[in-house]
Amino acid sequence: MTFSRSIYRVLIAIKANCRGKTILDCTRNNSSRFAICLELERETIITVSDMTKKFGRKIILSDINLKINQGDAIAFLGRNGCGKSTFLKIVAGLMPFEKGKVTYCKKLKFGYVPERFPAMNLTMKDYISQIGRVLGLQKEDVNERSKQLFEELFMQDMIDTPIRYLSKGTLQKMAVVQAFLTTPDVLLLDEPISGQDITSQQVFIEKVNHLNHELGVTILCSCHEDYMVKAIAKSVYEISDGKLCQIKHTGRSEFDNLCKLLFVKKSEYKNDDILAIPQSVQSISVKPEQYEGREVAIYVLPSESDRVIRDMLHENFELRGLNDERLF
Amino acid sequence: MMKDSFDKLRCLFYLVRHHGSVFSGKVRSLPPLVLWIFTLYQIFDPPIPSTLIQGYVAAAMWLFFAMVWFGYLFLSDFDMTTEHLLILQINSRLLYVISKILFLTVVCFAISLLGALYPIIMDFAFGIIGLTLIADGVRLSDFFGALLLNFTVGTLGVSVAFLFHPNPSKNSDSFITLIMLVMFALMAFIKHQIFNFEGLFRYLLLIFTPVYEILRLFSDKSVFTVGDLAMTAIQGSIYFSIAMMLGYWLYSRRVYGPLLAKPESG
Numbered sequence: 001m002t003f004s005r006s007i008y009r010v011l012i013a014i015k016a017n018c019r020g021k022t023i024l025d026c027t028r029n030n031s032s033r034f035a036i037c038l039e040l041e042r043e044t045i046i047t048v049s050d051m052t053k054k055f056g057r058k059i060i061l062s063d064i065n066l067k068i069n070q071g072d073a074i075a076f077l078g079r080n081g082c083g084k085s086t087f088l089k090i091v092a093g094l095m096p097f098e099k100g101k102v103t104y105c106k107k108l109k110f111g112y113v114p115e116r117f118p119a120m121n122l123t124m125k126d127y128i129s130q131i132g133r134v135l136g137l138q139k140e141d142v143n144e145r146s147k148q149l150f151e152e153l154f155m156q157d158m159i160d161t162p163i164r165y166l167s168k169g170t171l172q173k174m175a176v177v178q179a180f181l182t183t184p185d186v187l188l189l190d191e192p193i194s195g196q197d198i199t200s201q202q203v204f205i206e207k208v209n210h211l212n213h214e215l216g217v218t219i220l221c222s223c224h225e226d227y228m229v230k231a232i233a234k235s236v237y238e239i240s241d242g243k244l245c246q247i248k249h250t251g252r253s254e255f256d257n258l259c260k261l262l263f264v265k266k267s268e269y270k271n272d273d274i275l276a277i278p279q280s281v282q283s284i285s286v287k288p289e290q291y292e293g294r295e296v297a298i299y300v301l302p303s304e305s306d307r308v309i310r311d312m313l314h315e316n317f318e319l320r321g322l323n324d325e326r327l328f
Numbered sequence: 329m330m331k332d333s334f335d336k337l338r339c340l341f342y343l344v345r346h347h348g349s350v351f352s353g354k355v356r357s358l359p360p361l362v363l364w365i366f367t368l369y370q371i372f373d374p375p376i377p378s379t380l381i382q383g384y385v386a387a388a389m390w391l392f393f394a395m396v397w398f399g400y401l402f403l404s405d406f407d408m409t410t411e412h413l414l415i416l417q418i419n420s421r422l423l424y425v426i427s428k429i430l431f432l433t434v435v436c437f438a439i440s441l442l443g444a445l446y447p448i449i450m451d452f453a454f455g456i457i458g459l460t461l462i463a464d465g466v467r468l469s470d471f472f473g474a475l476l477l478n479f480t481v482g483t484l485g486v487s488v489a490f491l492f493h494p495n496p497s498k499n500s501d502s503f504i505t506l507i508m509l510v511m512f513a514l515m516a517f518i519k520h521q522i523f524n525f526e527g528l529f530r531y532l533l534l535i536f537t538p539v540y541e542i543l544r545l546f547s548d549k550s551v552f553t554v555g556d557l558a559m560t561a562i563q564g565s566i567y568f569s570i571a572m573m574l575g576y577w578l579y580s581r582r583v584y585g586p587l588l589a590k591p592e593s594g
Contacts, residue, residue, distance in 0.1 A: 094412050110416045118410045121353035133342040135417055
């Protein structure tokens with residue numbers, strides 16, 4: 001039996017058993033096994049047609065067309081003020097627009113992580129407890145769920161602090177907690193990690209991916225961080241001059257195959273603005289990402305990691321983390 | 329269906345509680361209430377008006393302004409992000425707006441109750457030291473009549489505040505809406521002095537809150553009658569309902585737009 005006939009039989013079997021799925025690709029690997037890539041034909045849940053939004057005379061979004069399917073994870077990029085947040089709000093029905101139409105397949109439940117969580121006199125614990133009850137959860141369920149989220153995001157010491165006294169990063173985590181109390185149909189993320197510490201960012205990304213992969217929640221994310229886009233988005237759009245353009249897919253699969261190395265510059269170095277990453281490392285790594293506190297994340301192929309670590313240590317960097325796990 | 333309605337009611341209850349806990353901690357909520365208590369103290373401090381009813385009518389007028397003020401402060405206190413979060417969480421803009429109105433109505437009822445009870449409590453306190461505050465004594469009908477009068481006039485104040493609260497997305501408009509709010513509240517009392525319309529034209533004045541018409545029903549009365557109270561309730565509830573619907577329509581249109589998508593089959 002030839003290889004092609006084997007594939008043909010498998011394809012027939014899949015077609016028979018997986019209605020509504022499209023076979024995208026079929027490849028054979030070294031060990032004579034073959035992988036078949038399938039894509040579910042997912043339901044379009046939101047359709048944006050010829051939508052135009054103006055602020056005064058200025059056109060922010062012009063004739064935008066977009067179909068959002070269930071289970072999509074879309075990132076919207078663009079410079080500050082280009083209309084990313086506005087677009088998210090319009091999709092959620094929170095903002096009027098001048099022209100066009102937004103239609104939903106059914107009454108959708110939206111979750112929302114705003115860019116700035118409002119300051120108020122309530123403590124975090126009281127706020128989450130009250131919102132949980134508004135959402136229809138039992139008191140015990142709210143307490144249990146919020147306790148888990150507070151612990152995961154390292155907030156348990158601050159739950160009795162009034163929200164108005166919290167830092168920007170903690171407020172953002174607060175926004176994340178309230179959004180994760182229940183499972184929405186669509187989760188809107190408006191620059192959700194710009195103030196969070198790195199460990200919380202990782203927890204956040206894991207949670208978002210869990211919602212997207214396991215529960216089929218549609219993710220719409222406005223952000224600037226490249227690693228966030230790579231970690232979450234399946235498709236990426238850029239908003240520029242009021243237009244929405246799909247840009248190169250930088251999807252998770254490419255990112256997942258890479259090894260993430262987290263380095264910190266040794267303290268005796270005073271020049272924090274630009275971390276001198278060796279040219280040899282820059283040439284073989286995916287774009288390095290510089291964080292606050294002289295930290296830098298570098299994504300490389302596992303086969304190249306030894307060489308990169310050696311070069312970085314030579315340049316007075318310390319290795320702090322490997323594949324999202326902190327060494328110390 | 330029943331479960332859905334019950335869920336909505338429960339959601340409404342917790343939303344009202346949430347509004348209460350967020351707003352009650354703010355100092356800005358106090359001045360209208362202080363104004364109201366000071367007014368009660370002034371009106372029912374001896375010598376009190378010729379009859380208890382006249383005292384209640386004078387107090388109701390100030391309650392209208394106190395509720396306009398309180399309603400304005402409460403409705404203009406929310407920032408857009410809080411509002412968006414709550415609307416998305418409950419998945420209903422109407423329910424959110426109803427919860428805000430309900431919160432104001434609950435506050436209105438509480439301070440109406442205080443207004444109705446205040447002279448009775450003071451009369452009792454004066455009685456302990458051997459003095460009489462209210463010569464004719466207090467009837468049960470006085471208490472319930474005053475409660476209804478206060479509550480009706482107070483909710484009319486809420487309706488004015490709801491009609492003219494600033495659009496949260498356009499801060500530049502807030503001063504203009506404040507001026508309009510004050511003018512509209514004052515017109516409730518002086519409309520007949522300013523506009524001397526005859527015939528059918530005088531019905532145009534019904535655009536303004538019917539506080540003057542309601543208070544005039546009791547201007548020369550010494551007891552609350554069922555007819556006057558029924559007329560008060562009818563006028564008040566009709567105006568309140570229309571103002572709320574108009575206010576919700578204006579608010580939705582300006583803040584969230586007419587094109588807010590409705591579920592359609594994909």
